[in-house]
Amino acid sequence: MSSSPSDWEVVIGLEVHVQLHTRAKAFASSPWGFGKEPNEQVDPVVLGLPGTLPVVNREAVEKSILFGLVVGSSVPEQCAWDRKNYFYPDNPKNYQLTQKDFPVVVGGQVEIELPGASRNVMGEHKFIRIHHAHLEEDVGKLSHAGSGSLVDYNRAGVPLLEIVTEPDLRSAAEAEAFLRSLVALLTQAGVADCDMEKGQLRCDCNVSIRRRGAEKLGTRTETKNLNSISSVRDTVIYETARQIRELEAGRSITQETRGWNAELSRGYVLRDKEDAHDYRYFPDPDLPTLRISRETVARLQKLVPENLYDRQRRYVEKFGLPFTAASVLVVNRELAEWFEAAAAAHPTNPQGIANWVTNDLLRDLAASGGAGAPLTDEVLPAVSLASCPIKPVQLAGLVKLTDDGVISKQQAKEVFAEMFKTGQEALAIVDAKGLRQNSDTGELEKIVQEVIADPAVAKSIAEYRAGNEKAINALKGPIMKRTQGKANPVLIDQLLRKFLG
Amino acid sequence: MDEPLHTLSAAELGRRLAAGPLTSRALCEALIVRYHAVNKKVGAFTHLDEGDVLAQADASDVRRKAGQGRGPLEGVPVAIKDNIAVKGQPLTCSSQMLASLVSPYDAHVSDRLRAAGAILYGRLNMDEFAMGSSTENSAIQKTFNPWDLACIPGGSSGGSAAALAAGLVPLALGSDTGGSIRQPASHCGVVGLKPTYGLISRFGLVAFASSLDQIGPMARSVEDCELLLCALASADARDMTCFAAADRALTPAGDAKKLRIGIPKGFLGKGVGVEVAAAVTAAIEFYRSQGCAISEVELPSADLAVPTYYVVATAEASSNLGRYDGVRYGHRSATAGTPVEMMTTSRSEGFGAEVKRRILLGTFVLSAGYADAYYMRALRARSKIRAEYLAALATVDVLLTPTVPTPAFKVGEKAADPLQLYLEDIFTIPANLAGLPAISLPCGKSGHLPVGFHLVGAPLSEAKLLAAGRLFEAAHGFAHQQAAL
Numbered sequence: 001m002s003s004s005p006s007d008w009e010v011v012i013g014l015e016v017h018v019q020l021h022t023r024a025k026a027f028a029s030s031p032w033g034f035g036k037e038p039n040e041q042v043d044p045v046v047l048g049l050p051g052t053l054p055v056v057n058r059e060a061v062e063k064s065i066l067f068g069l070v071v072g073s074s075v076p077e078q079c080a081w082d083r084k085n086y087f088y089p090d091n092p093k094n095y096q097l098t099q100k101d102f103p104v105v106v107g108g109q110v111e112i113e114l115p116g117a118s119r120n121v122m123g124e125h126k127f128i129r130i131h132h133a134h135l136e137e138d139v140g141k142l143s144h145a146g147s148g149s150l151v152d153y154n155r156a157g158v159p160l161l162e163i164v165t166e167p168d169l170r171s172a173a174e175a176e177a178f179l180r181s182l183v184a185l186l187t188q189a190g191v192a193d194c195d196m197e198k199g200q201l202r203c204d205c206n207v208s209i210r211r212r213g214a215e216k217l218g219t220r221t222e223t224k225n226l227n228s229i230s231s232v233r234d235t236v237i238y239e240t241a242r243q244i245r246e247l248e249a250g251r252s253i254t255q256e257t258r259g260w261n262a263e264l265s266r267g268y269v270l271r272d273k274e275d276a277h278d279y280r281y282f283p284d285p286d287l288p289t290l291r292i293s294r295e296t297v298a299r300l301q302k303l304v305p306e307n308l309y310d311r312q313r314r315y316v317e318k319f320g321l322p323f324t325a326a327s328v329l330v331v332n333r334e335l336a337e338w339f340e341a342a343a344a345a346h347p348t349n350p351q352g353i354a355n356w357v358t359n360d361l362l363r364d365l366a367a368s369g370g371a372g373a374p375l376t377d378e379v380l381p382a383v384s385l386a387s388c389p390i391k392p393v394q395l396a397g398l399v400k401l402t403d404d405g406v407i408s409k410q411q412a413k414e415v416f417a418e419m420f421k422t423g424q425e426a427l428a429i430v431d432a433k434g435l436r437q438n439s440d441t442g443e444l445e446k447i448v449q450e451v452i453a454d455p456a457v458a459k460s461i462a463e464y465r466a467g468n469e470k471a472i473n474a475l476k477g478p479i480m481k482r483t484q485g486k487a488n489p490v491l492i493d494q495l496l497r498k499f500l501g
Numbered sequence: 502m503d504e505p506l507h508t509l510s511a512a513e514l515g516r517r518l519a520a521g522p523l524t525s526r527a528l529c530e531a532l533i534v535r536y537h538a539v540n541k542k543v544g545a546f547t548h549l550d551e552g553d554v555l556a557q558a559d560a561s562d563v564r565r566k567a568g569q570g571r572g573p574l575e576g577v578p579v580a581i582k583d584n585i586a587v588k589g590q591p592l593t594c595s596s597q598m599l600a601s602l603v604s605p606y607d608a609h610v611s612d613r614l615r616a617a618g619a620i621l622y623g624r625l626n627m628d629e630f631a632m633g634s635s636t637e638n639s640a641i642q643k644t645f646n647p648w649d650l651a652c653i654p655g656g657s658s659g660g661s662a663a664a665l666a667a668g669l670v671p672l673a674l675g676s677d678t679g680g681s682i683r684q685p686a687s688h689c690g691v692v693g694l695k696p697t698y699g700l701i702s703r704f705g706l707v708a709f710a711s712s713l714d715q716i717g718p719m720a721r722s723v724e725d726c727e728l729l730l731c732a733l734a735s736a737d738a739r740d741m742t743c744f745a746a747a748d749r750a751l752t753p754a755g756d757a758k759k760l761r762i763g764i765p766k767g768f769l770g771k772g773v774g775v776e777v778a779a780a781v782t783a784a785i786e787f788y789r790s791q792g793c794a795i796s797e798v799e800l801p802s803a804d805l806a807v808p809t810y811y812v813v814a815t816a817e818a819s820s821n822l823g824r825y826d827g828v829r830y831g832h833r834s835a836t837a838g839t840p841v842e843m844m845t846t847s848r849s850e851g852f853g854a855e856v857k858r859r860i861l862l863g864t865f866v867l868s869a870g871y872a873d874a875y876y877m878r879a880l881r882a883r884s885k886i887r888a889e890y891l892a893a894l895a896t897v898d899v900l901l902t903p904t905v906p907t908p909a910f911k912v913g914e915k916a917a918d919p920l921q922l923y924l925e926d927i928f929t930i931p932a933n934l935a936g937l938p939a940i941s942l943p944c945g946k947s948g949h950l951p952v953g954f955h956l957v958g959a960p961l962s963e964a965k966l967l968a969a970g971r972l973f974e975a976a977h978g979f980a981h982q983q984a985a986l
Contacts, residue, residue, distance in 0.1 A: 044605060044606050047829055047830075048824040048829070049604075049605070049606070049829075049830070050584075050586070050592060050594070050599065050602070050604075050707040050708075050824070050825075051584075051585070051586045051592070051604075051608060051703075051704070051705040051706055051707045051708070052606075052704070052705075053703060053704050053708075053739060053740050053741070054741075055738065055739060055740075055741055056741065083820050085819075085820050085823060085867075087823065087826065087841065087844055087845075088841070089826070089828045089840040089841070089844065092824065092829065093823060093824045094823030094824055094826060095820050095823055142840065149840045151828065278868050278869045280819075280820070280864065280867035280868055280869075280872070281867075282816060282817075282820070282867055282872070282876060285710075285711035285712035285742075285817055286708075286711050286740075286741065286742065287741055288741055288742060
């Protein structure tokens with residue numbers, strides 16, 4: 001009896017480890033950051049020197065609570081830390097401080113958007129439940145060199161929020177969409193930077209399959225330490241296919257911990273259940289239970305930004321933006337806020353402003369380098385507008401000039417390029433370059449009549465009158481030439497039709 | 502002023518230093534002479550950096566001359582148990598594992614002593630990682646009881662107690678997880694106080710069992726003990742279990758003669774030596790004669806204290822001592838293979854037998870399938886013991902018992918029987934489990950060996966314990982006693 005892949009349903013749960021955006025480490029005052037020399041960012045506490053004690057970093061706790069508020073969890077009255085004991089040279093104390101029984105975030109949900117039929121069509125939206133998130137410390141990095149091993153403790157003690165989903169995801173696409181949403185929520189709230197190239201977001205991926213319609217979950221495998229969204233997607237695809245193959249061949253799935261080789265696009269077994277560690281968890285006696293005051297929660301609630309999909313819906317409904325533009329703008333909070341500031345300065349044409357932002361501004365920011373990458377498959381636009389030479393109100397001024405007919409769309413492109421280069425006001429550039437278009441009806445009527453009278457264009461006139469609409473364009477060239485290109489093209493078109501009509 | 506400097510109390514030395522012409526340098530030089538004459542016999546100190554001591558003394562003398570003395574401990578030496586970090590000094594915990602370790606930082610108490618102008622004077626022997634009751638578990642050297650050099654000084658702060666009893670130093674720091682200050686104080690005829698859990702920062706104290714460990718003062722008189730306690734107790738943001746309560750704990754108590762003293766039922770019976778029972782009974786009668794109300798109290802779960810302690814303390818220790826793996830510091834095996842093999846071999850070589858025994862026990866009680874039966878159950882028993890002690894201390898001010906059932910035993914006598922040795926702490930352990938302050942002070946002799954009694958109070962009642970101690974001390978001849986060496 002054979003079956004098709006569609007007879008099976010895949011069930012996915014993710015454990016996402018995110019380095020929090022904090023100045024100091026989770027339980028020590030040592031700072032941390034990327035790109036330092038090995039073991040530069042350590043202190044006696046980080047190194048686990050005898051007699052040192054952990055102290056909870058309030059900033060890390062508050063960022064964790066903020067995440068809880070962002071996903072709509074109920075913030076618990078208290079949280080506490082446990083010790084997870086295991087021996088490995090990258091683990092300075094040979095136990096990791098984590099939260100087993102009283103995590104800082106309980107519950108919540110993340111809205112995701114699946115890809116639409118095309119780029120211009122919004123896909124399905126779903127809610128993925130968060131089981132909990134706990135605040136723990138990262139470990140160092142061990143590398144093998146020659147006859148020995150080297151260990152760098154710069155990463156040891158960096159605050160990690162481990163976000164654990166319910167098994168709500170049903171496809172690789174959903175897993176991918178979830179991670180994109182999660183990254184947007186974390187970055188927009190300032191909870192984390194989620195730079196995957198720097199290892200700031202790592203994922204453990206639990207996959208099982210069951211017959212479609214079955215209630216009982218299948219045996220799951222856990223693939224650990226995936227450091228990109230594409231690795232998670234590929235792992236789900238690989239693991240789903242592997243498990244279907246196993247079950248259809250009459251074998252069973254072993255509960256095991258697996259690794260992922262991104263270069264070969266293959267999973268492999270790390271250890272099976274028999275080898276599972278006994279972590280000997282117990283409450284950390286150095287860190288008292290932390291009460292979370294309602295005042296703190298109320299203060300942090302004010303820092304929760306608008307959800308990106310709420311924002312997207314608002315842009316489509318209130319501003320009338322096309323889905324494509326709205327979806328590009330909302331992924332980056334800074335960009336969205338920049339857009340909204342410009343739209344507020346010229347409220348009659350948000351679509352026009354959105355066009356400039358999503359096409360010209362993003363393109364030039366990306367091209368100018370340092371301002372961040374444009375949309376890629378992997379990374380959400382990390383555009384930084386801090387160094388953007390154009391201010392929102394200045395772009396609004398440019399759009400207003402075109403909307404008022406002061407300059408043409410073609411002229412506006414030239415003005416924009418100059419604005420991006422110099423940071424000057426649109427109007428100043430228009431005046432300095434003498435770009436103001438000529439909309440003087442009396443003067444233009446005279447020129448139009450002179451051109452029509454020129455025998456050189458008689459043939460085009462005849463063709464136009466014979467019904468060839470395009471022939472009228474041949475008359476516009478000489479008019480533009482006589483006005484040094486400043487004639488208002490819309491007005492000329494009207495005048496030509498009037499006199500030739 | 503004919504008495505040798507090493508016989509004087511810290512308070513008296515502080516007064517003489519302040520008044521002149523005594524200088525801290527002269528005092529330290531005299532103590533260094535004493536050290537060379539006596540330490541070999543007693544084995545209290547494992548390390549004394551004479552140059553560093555004299556440099557500190559000179560700096561103190563300069564301060565005092567300039568009118569910038571820092572208080573009653575200015576220029577007074579304080580010796581430090583070798584599990585408390587002093588920057589630039591060894592921090593061995595009397596273990597092979599840390600034999601080569603020099604601390605790159607100061608413990609909070611070291612900061613406090615410097616701020617008080619005290620001289621951080623030498624490193625004191627102890628049971629390895631503070632695990633033991635005789636200081637025989639030191640991997641560095643033996644320490645002997647100054648009152649009888651064939652006997653143990655108690656432990657784990659045996660070096661601290663022996664140094665005081667031998668007149669090597671006027672003040673010492675100890676640490677107490679199950680009695681490690683009070684039991685050696687009792688055996689060596691000195692005063693030792695374990696403060697309320699959280700009164701003194703543990704930052705810089707090498708952890709044995711974090712929820713039980715406290716640093717405390719040891720001295721030859723209650724007054725000196727109080728002087729040192731006042732210098733040590735303060736809030737510290739580096740220890741989240743330390744709270745700002747020094748003012749409450751040290752606010753002078755009322756009239757000690759009005760204290761209500763509870764005698765736990767049965768505590769003078771089981772296994773208590775005849776002379777110990779007699780000395781402690783005499784202490785009870787003394788308080789009665791002073792007008793204190795004496796009553797019997799019930800502590801029905803007291804029998805659970807020792808087994809509870811050996812589950813909780815070893816569980817925490819098994820995790821706390823995980824960090825000693827030879828990777829970053831400390832002993833590293835020369836026969837290393839893979840990193841994980843290197844860690845395993847280093848630990849096998851670096852730890853002594855008692856430390857291994859406790860790590861194994863602690864690992865077992867926390868392991869999957871056993872944690873509920875042992876660790877979780879011990880936590881429940883601990884809560885029960887604490888509740889009973891707090892209930893008793895709601896009806897009386899202090900509880901009075903012997904500190905140790907019997908006087909100091911011979912070196913090697915109990916080395917083969919760890920369970921017998923664990924009973925040394927039967928009276929002291931409950932105060933650690935319940936986080937309560939407790940003091941041991943001398944009240945007599947059994948033959949030529951000192952006997953002490955033990956007072957336990959409610960949280961932050963240190964002032965009451967000290968007041969009760971002063972009342973007793975003033976009427977008896979045990980203060981300032983030193984063994985003849």
